[in-house]
Structures are given as structure tokens and as C-alpha cells.
Amino acid sequence: AQSVSQHNHHVILSEAASLELGCNYSYGGTVNLFWYVQYPGQHLQLLLKYFSGDPLVKGIKGFEAEFIKSKFSFNLRKPSVQWSDTAEYFCAVSSGYALNFGKGTSLLVTP
Amino acid sequence: EADIYQTPRYLVIGTGKKITLECSQTMGHDKMYWYQQDPGMELHLIHYSYGVNSTEKGDLSSESTVSRIRTEHFPLTLESARPSHTSQYLCASSESSGTYEQYFGPGTRLTVT
Secondary structure (H helix, E strand, O other), rough: OOOOEEOOOOEEEEEEEEEEEEEOOOOOOOOEEEEEEEOOOOEEEEEEOOOOOOOOEOOOHEEEEEHHHHHHHHEEEEEOHHHHHHHHEEEEEEEEEEEEEOOOOOEEEEO | OOOEEEEEEEEEEEOOOOOEEEEEEOOOEEEEEEEOOOOOOOOEEEEEEOOEEEEEEOOOOOOEEOOOOOOOOOOEEOOOOOHOOEEEEEEEEOOOOOOOOOOEOOEEEEEEE
């Protein structure tokens, strides 16, 4: 089975700081890659996804992620975080019928 | 916004009770899923379905059962709840082909006392 590793479990940033959350996966074949976000009290929702083409993908709210196949990585970035980005972020990988999730990163953005 | 619903949102119940967690979606998706999530941990797939009358167990062993009699409905049942079943249960759905993007419900937080 695939495994998904998220390197940072808890991140605290000040507003306007830059964000990078690491995600690595173990599967060597063709994969679909996702970042999901869960704001406090809300559903898990899709932030961005990669299936093919340009390895730099842009999502909602100014987030982007870069797929580096040689490193089995799909890191999430945002140049300048806002207080409203406080949430739980999950990296997920799919090679077929279901998604394999990482343990999540809890991001707290302080004013 | 995804149209997938779960009820109840919160449930506190005693050991030995039978419970059913409801999940419905209005998007006409063939595929549906149940995940279990404990605080600070990844989501684990416990059941999935490719369509009506199709159900499969996921990667994480679970004492729960599911049914899929209608496309839009995918309930999960625990015949005899135990404290070890205390967790958050998330339902999701996706289209049959294409991107495998899953849409999630709000979850049911179950506490078994």
C-alpha cells in the first residue's frame, strides 16, 4: 500500500509569512495528487490537485503546489499567509479506487 | 459546494447499542466511501462502494457494515457499539471516472461511553 508522509504536524506562522508544507509519497507508478484543507468546523475541501501536465499547480486562495516526480514530493506553498488560513491541511495520493492521506498538518496563523 | 450530508453530526451512545450513521449525496456519484479519523491522525478508508449493491472493505479493518441500496445513500451500521469505536467518521463520494476527486461530508463525531 502507498504511504503518504507530511513532515510538519504543527506549524505556527505570523501573518504575511511564507508557507511550505512538505508531502512525500511512496508509490512509484502513476498517481493523482491532492491537497485538502479543513477549516475549523467545516468540511474537508479540495485545495488543489495534480493529474498531469504542468507540475506547478495553482489552487484556491493563493495556494500552489509543485509535483517533483524524482523526489516523490508534492509540497504545498503560499507566499503570504493570512489569519484565515488557519486550518488542518492534508496531502492525499490516489492510484486507483481510493485516496491515501497523510496525517495532516495543523497550521495556526497569528495576527 | 459539495452536496453530501451526514447525520447525526454528533452522537454520544452507550456500549452495546446499535447505531446507523447516515450519508447521502445529491451529485449522482457512483462511488462512495467511509473514512475513520482519529485526532492528529490520517484518514483511514474503512468501506467503499462502486455503485448500487457494491460494497467493499477498505484498508482499515472495521467492525462496521455498510449497504448501498440506492445511489445517493450509503449508511454505516455498528451492531454493538464499543468505546473503541469512538472516532470521527467521514463520508465521501466521487465520480466513476476522471480525476478521483472526492467530496466530503461534514462528518459524524461518535463517542461510545
